[in-house]
Amino acid sequence: MTVRIEKLPPERERTLLAAYSGAVASTRRRTLGVFVVVVALYLLAGWMAEVRPLTFLDNIHNFTAYLGQILPVLTLDNLPADLAAWYWGLPKWLSLLGETILMAYLGTLFGGIAAFCLCFLASANLVRSTAIRFCARRFLEVCRTVPEVVFALIFVIAFGLGPMVGVLAIAIHTTGALGKLFSEVVENIDMKPVEGLTGTGAGFLETVRFAVVPQVLSNFASYALLRFEINVRGAGVMGFVGAGGIGQEFLVAIRNFYYSDVSAILVLIILTVVAIDLGTERLRHHLLGREAHA
Amino acid sequence: MTRRSPSALRRAALADLEGLRARHPAVFRPSWSRRAAVVGTLAVILGLAAFAMVRLDFSLLRIVHGLHRLGEFAGMMLPPSAEGRLALFLSALGETLAIAFLGTLTAACLAFPVAFLAARNVVPNPFLRFGVRRGFDVIRSVDVLIWALIWINVVGLGPFAGALAIACSDFGALGKLFSEAIETADRKASEGVTASGGSRLHRVRFGLVPAVLPVLASQVLYFFESNTRSATIIGIVGAGGIGQYLTELIRVLEMQQVAFLVLMILVTVALIDLVSGRLRRAIIGGPAH
Numbered sequence: 001m002t003v004r005i006e007k008l009p010p011e012r013e014r015t016l017l018a019a020y021s022g023a024v025a026s027t028r029r030r031t032l033g034v035f036v037v038v039v040a041l042y043l044l045a046g047w048m049a050e051v052r053p054l055t056f057l058d059n060i061h062n063f064t065a066y067l068g069q070i071l072p073v074l075t076l077d078n079l080p081a082d083l084a085a086w087y088w089g090l091p092k093w094l095s096l097l098g099e100t101i102l103m104a105y106l107g108t109l110f111g112g113i114a115a116f117c118l119c120f121l122a123s124a125n126l127v128r129s130t131a132i133r134f135c136a137r138r139f140l141e142v143c144r145t146v147p148e149v150v151f152a153l154i155f156v157i158a159f160g161l162g163p164m165v166g167v168l169a170i171a172i173h174t175t176g177a178l179g180k181l182f183s184e185v186v187e188n189i190d191m192k193p194v195e196g197l198t199g200t201g202a203g204f205l206e207t208v209r210f211a212v213v214p215q216v217l218s219n220f221a222s223y224a225l226l227r228f229e230i231n232v233r234g235a236g237v238m239g240f241v242g243a244g245g246i247g248q249e250f251l252v253a254i255r256n257f258y259y260s261d262v263s264a265i266l267v268l269i270i271l272t273v274v275a276i277d278l279g280t281e282r283l284r285h286h287l288l289g290r291e292a293h294a
Numbered sequence: 295m296t297r298r299s300p301s302a303l304r305r306a307a308l309a310d311l312e313g314l315r316a317r318h319p320a321v322f323r324p325s326w327s328r329r330a331a332v333v334g335t336l337a338v339i340l341g342l343a344a345f346a347m348v349r350l351d352f353s354l355l356r357i358v359h360g361l362h363r364l365g366e367f368a369g370m371m372l373p374p375s376a377e378g379r380l381a382l383f384l385s386a387l388g389e390t391l392a393i394a395f396l397g398t399l400t401a402a403c404l405a406f407p408v409a410f411l412a413a414r415n416v417v418p419n420p421f422l423r424f425g426v427r428r429g430f431d432v433i434r435s436v437d438v439l440i441w442a443l444i445w446i447n448v449v450g451l452g453p454f455a456g457a458l459a460i461a462c463s464d465f466g467a468l469g470k471l472f473s474e475a476i477e478t479a480d481r482k483a484s485e486g487v488t489a490s491g492g493s494r495l496h497r498v499r500f501g502l503v504p505a506v507l508p509v510l511a512s513q514v515l516y517f518f519e520s521n522t523r524s525a526t527i528i529g530i531v532g533a534g535g536i537g538q539y540l541t542e543l544i545r546v547l548e549m550q551q552v553a554f555l556v557l558m559i560l561v562t563v564a565l566i567d568l569v570s571g572r573l574r575r576a577i578i579g580g581p582a583h
Binding site: 046049105236 | 346
């Protein structure tokens, strides 16, 4: 089958081509403008952050050398003994890792409970009073914006050293982060059950319990699991400021140049985080999938 | 929500509650298996929490005592004041923003090409894809502070190490997000390019990149926001920015200045949220050229 393509009359073709090239040129100009601005900002930021590309190039071999130094000496004929020497502190490190995970768990749990209580107050579709909503939102924002390590620094002075401080710091940060996500979920619910319950004369608590919670619970659990994964990573560095977990041991190893310890602990942390990442992803898919089927 | 007066339906239903129970037993019957599941889950969660609290030495006495001291600190924070170090703090804040910007943009530029290698619709080879993905996972699982400690060994103390640390940890996170965005892109455009005789590179350049670019840009902006928060803490290990002053001042209990710094951070982050929120909406809503 042959298709004959009708050519446009030359005048029409010319105007169309001109319009097309004009449109392309204006897009290109805009892209170029954005590009120039970004590059200028990048250079400015580089100047402010004291970037020295030459030093970097000079010292980049330090990075590879450092990686080479922290890697343990493993020989094939003496592998078990080498491994044992590399992981000489395994029982201690494992118990510290367990502590780290428990810190993340408790922090997520406490923060999740606080966020659960606050998120309904911060949702525009449930709370008509702007004052309450404003206060709840600002409170969550402050909890979220101040990094957990800063909370940990202050709490270490107030409560003394130890993992409890880390848990409290993680809990406060989690409250802010989860509270925002939770209230966004609540704002996107189907309002019909809420109207039904309000119609029968239910109060705020009853409405939340029977109309809102059943709709949002699986999403909440999924977000909390995601946060747990982030918190495990965060709990790993809490020890840098004396707030418990494996961070302290790691900092000591880095500062005192115990090279093979650095790699040993780093590998343990990475393995733990990746394992928890995979586990929570499974659980989350399971939770969200169940909701999709229901 | 205002409490409305009970409707006639509710009153009638309450009056005839026994009758309703008799007529619809299935609705009122408790479902034991579901209850057992709920109680079991709760028991596991609470049991683990109790174990964790014992293991981590939670004590009520310490909490009460600490709260008392926290109250004292809060009193010492008022009124927040810079005590004549405003210029110093502002330049540190600028440094923090520079670290965040530099780190995010570098990470985005590095992650952009590599992310295509981890996308199923670009690289059919599962081994390469799997390797790149696990690489992202490993890089992502190392916290910014740890990266900062490592880079300090290479380039010395200062903001440069901080920017490199943020670039590294974001490279993993952005790479993962980018590759997911590329995988969910609409296939029609790239199929069209293939149908008109385009090579694989043409397919990526004209079929995929225009479709995913706005999504990626909005993710980068989002990361910039969250990085301004994390850039405030990398000073704790000596990698520049406002965190250095924050740590020092907390350690010597100069609470007025601490409060001032925290307020500065709050305002800056709120401003950046506002601007980047606008930009993101403009990018996502605007024409995808």
